[in-house]
Amino acid sequence: MALENQIQDLVSLSHMYDSVGDITHEISKLKKKLRRMKHEVFLNLKGWQKTQVARHSDRPYTLDYIQRIFTDFQELHGDRRGGYGPSMVGGLAKFDDQSVMVIGHQKGREPAEKIRRNFGMSQPAGYRKALRLMKLAEKFDVPIITLIDTPGAYPGIDAEEKGQSEAIATNMFSMIDIKVPIIVVVIGEGGSGGALAIGVGDRVMMLEHSVYSVISPEGCASILWDDKEKVKQAAEALCMTATHLLEMKVIDEIIREPLGGAHRNHKQAAVSLRKALRANLKTLIHQSSEELIEKRYEKFRSMGAFSTEEG
Amino acid sequence: MSWFDKLKVKTGLGPKIAKPEIIWIECKGCGEQLYIAEVEKNLKVCPNCDYHFRADARERISYLINPGTFVEHDGDLTSKDPLKFKDKKKYKERLRATFKKGYSHDALISGSGVLGDHPVEISVFEFKFMGGSMGSVVGEKITRCVERAIKNNNPVIVVSCSGGARMQEGILSLMQMAKTSSALKKLSDHKLPYISILTDPTTGGVSASFAMLGDVIFAEPGALIGFAGPRVIEQTINEKLPEGFQRSEFLVDHGLIDNVVHRRDMKKTLNNLLSMLANKPILKTVETHD
Ligand SMILES: [Zn+2]
Numbered sequence: 001m002a003l004e005n006q007i008q009d010l011v012s013l014s015h016m017y018d019s020v021g022d023i024t025h026e027i028s029k030l031k032k033k034l035r036r037m038k039h040e041v042f043l044n045l046k047g048w049q050k051t052q053v054a055r056h057s058d059r060p061y062t063l064d065y066i067q068r069i070f071t072d073f074q075e076l077h078g079d080r081r082g083g084y085g086p087s088m089v090g091g092l093a094k095f096d097d098q099s100v101m102v103i104g105h106q107k108g109r110e111p112a113e114k115i116r117r118n119f120g121m122s123q124p125a126g127y128r129k130a131l132r133l134m135k136l137a138e139k140f141d142v143p144i145i146t147l148i149d150t151p152g153a154y155p156g157i158d159a160e161e162k163g164q165s166e167a168i169a170t171n172m173f174s175m176i177d178i179k180v181p182i183i184v185v186v187i188g189e190g191g192s193g194g195a196l197a198i199g200v201g202d203r204v205m206m207l208e209h210s211v212y213s214v215i216s217p218e219g220c221a222s223i224l225w226d227d228k229e230k231v232k233q234a235a236e237a238l239c240m241t242a243t244h245l246l247e248m249k250v251i252d253e254i255i256r257e258p259l260g261g262a263h264r265n266h267k268q269a270a271v272s273l274r275k276a277l278r279a280n281l282k283t284l285i286h287q288s289s290e291e292l293i294e295k296r297y298e299k300f301r302s303m304g305a306f307s308t309e310e311g
Numbered sequence: 312m313s314w315f316d317k318l319k320v321k322t323g324l325g326p327k328i329a330k331p332e333i334i335w336i337e338c339k340g341c342g343e344q345l346y347i348a349e350v351e352k353n354l355k356v357c358p359n360c361d362y363h364f365r366a367d368a369r370e371r372i373s374y375l376i377n378p379g380t381f382v383e384h385d386g387d388l389t390s391k392d393p394l395k396f397k398d399k400k401k402y403k404e405r406l407r408a409t410f411k412k413g414y415s416h417d418a419l420i421s422g423s424g425v426l427g428d429h430p431v432e433i434s435v436f437e438f439k440f441m442g443g444s445m446g447s448v449v450g451e452k453i454t455r456c457v458e459r460a461i462k463n464n465n466p467v468i469v470v471s472c473s474g475g476a477r478m479q480e481g482i483l484s485l486m487q488m489a490k491t492s493s494a495l496k497k498l499s500d501h502k503l504p505y506i507s508i509l510t511d512p513t514t515g516g517v518s519a520s521f522a523m524l525g526d527v528i529f530a531e532p533g534a535l536i537g538f539a540g541p542r543v544i545e546q547t548i549n550e551k552l553p554e555g556f557q558r559s560e561f562l563v564d565h566g567l568i569d570n571v572v573h574r575r576d577m578k579k580t581l582n583n584l585l586s587m588l589a590n591k592p593i594l595k596t597v598e599t600h601d
Contacts, residue, residue, distance in 0.1 A: 153519075155539030155547045160557060161565050164538035165518040172492040173524055177500075192476075192485060193519045193538070200489050214476050214485040214516070219543075224398035224478060238481050239394045248393065250482050300493050301454065303486040304447035305393035 047235030053209040054188045058263035062104030062147045068270035070095050083125020087118045090133040101137035103130045104147030121154035124167035127197045131171050143181040146198040153194030168197040175200035177293045181284035186210040202296050203280045206242035208257040213240035338362050354574045363531045368420040368437040375578050376424035383422040388448045394481045402479040414440045417448040421456045427582030427597040432460040436472040443473035446480040450487025457494040466504040471522040475515015488520035495524050504588045509536050528568040530559035
């Protein structure tokens with residue numbers, strides 16, 4: 001960014017001269033201007049830009065948040081049906097003094113880890129593991145927190161043979177009447193059914209620069225425009241930003257990110273997420289199972305836009 | 312809605328499929344030239360090779376529901392175009408074009424009727440309406456169908472034929488997966504049967520929600536069924552897919568569905584199954600279609 005370079009130049013200059021008073025003043029003025037500009041830029045990010053921020057490889061992933069927000073995390077592995085599911089992580093942890101079950105998609109940052117985590121695209125085993133952990137949480141009256149960050153469920157031969165569709169469907173079917181609170185947060189990419197498979201809850205929130213969509217802009221562009229290059233138009237048309245989803249009442253709350261996006265400041269992003277989790281958990285934990293389930297059902301029951309007149 | 316459309320809804324008449332001048336059709340199974348009237352009489356199945364042609368929703372209802380017993384519900388629901396979606400064409404225009412072809416009920420017809428010896432609530436997909444894609448209207452109709460079943464103490468039958476969620480309705484179409492699955496959980500708690508019938512194709516968000524949640528799941532022969540479409544999988548793994556991959560028979564082999572059932576046997580199979588689940592005697596009122 002040009003402004004950033006300008007500041008750098010002034011900083012170097014200030015080291016060369018003795019009378020730096022004026023320059024320091026100049027620097028701080030420019031820094032303020034930069035902050036304000038960044039703020040405005042990030043406030044007005046469009047669908048495709050948001051998608052790129054949401055996919056940024058320095059963005060905190062599930063395990064980064066777990067490490068910063070929870071204590072005593074005990075990871076629990078496997079679906080007990082012959083599958084490991086490396087793209088999904090989960091386990092018990094302490095949140096303040098409360099035991100919680102944390103479950104989320106996991107992407108890899110380094111090349112080898114990216115491959116091991118299958119780029120956050122879960123196999124059926126991942127969804128089945130997630131459900132197993134949710135049932136475990138339910139049995140011991142432990143609230144559930146899920147973190148969504150996936151391009152989508154894995155499209156592969158193996159995944160189909162092992163029932164990818166059934167795994168996703170069964171999760172939604174089962175989550176709707178789990179007897180403990182479920183808080184869902186989209187922390188990065190909310191990719192279609194692969195996201196929704198851990199996305200049914202009492203509170204659904206999105207980080208400010210995350211996205212949540214029925215299909216990726218790339219997929220939509222190639223199907224509806226017949227042109228892979230039309231990603232910007234597709235991202236815009238799909239209305240996949242947190243602001244859009246809040247308007248459509250698909251989510252309950254937007255969690256603010258540090259200036260420039262969560263990838264710029266993991267610590268502050270975690271503080272923001274922790275605050276939102278704490279506030280929501282506090283209200284949900286006092287509700288009876290019956291109340292939770294009834295409201296959760298109503299929440300998803302009411303989603304949709306239709307009329308009884310011909311459009 | 313024009314008076315003509317209203318008339319059609321009332322009388323249950325479907326749109327005309329074949330123009331009078333077209334009387335031959337090539338079978339995609341065996342390549343034979345078939346006389347359309349003969350194929351239609353044979354429930355749109357090739358008399359030579361048993362290839363199952365795609366059928367319209369009203370045709371499928373006539374294959375399964377006793378004549379004169381079907382009552383349509385929620386036929387007046389239409390999409391509100393919540394995103395004001397526009398790709399190369401406006402979503403509104405796409406909808407209007409489909410209405411004009413005579414498909415005024417969105418991608419699903421839903422209603423009550425009698426299947427053999429059993430009153431049932433049934434929802435059947437209309438592939439000709441935007442590829443049978445599921446948006447708010449489809450999700451709402453299925454949900455209401457399930458709720459009606461709970462109220463009337465009836466089983467639910469859903470015949471799927473869909474490419475998945477309707478992109479033009481964005482996130483709200485995705486949420487229909489959660490909505491319909493939740494309704495089915497309630498049905499299950501009431502111990503009412505839900506039979507899911509999969510036809511060619513059943514993929515994406517439809518496959519990954521109610522279609523795979525049947526107490527019993529049957530598929531027509533040779534139907535493409537899966538989460539991801541074959542093209543997407545090929546692009547992702549960069550290799551050719553094995554012969555018969557994601558076809559009904561493949562799904563049976565992998566333990567994913569209960570059985571493959573020929574269209575002519577479907578009604579009888581469902582009737583017997585519902586009788587057994589209700590622990591009622593199996594009356595021989597339903598015979599295999601000729
Ligand atoms: Zn044939």
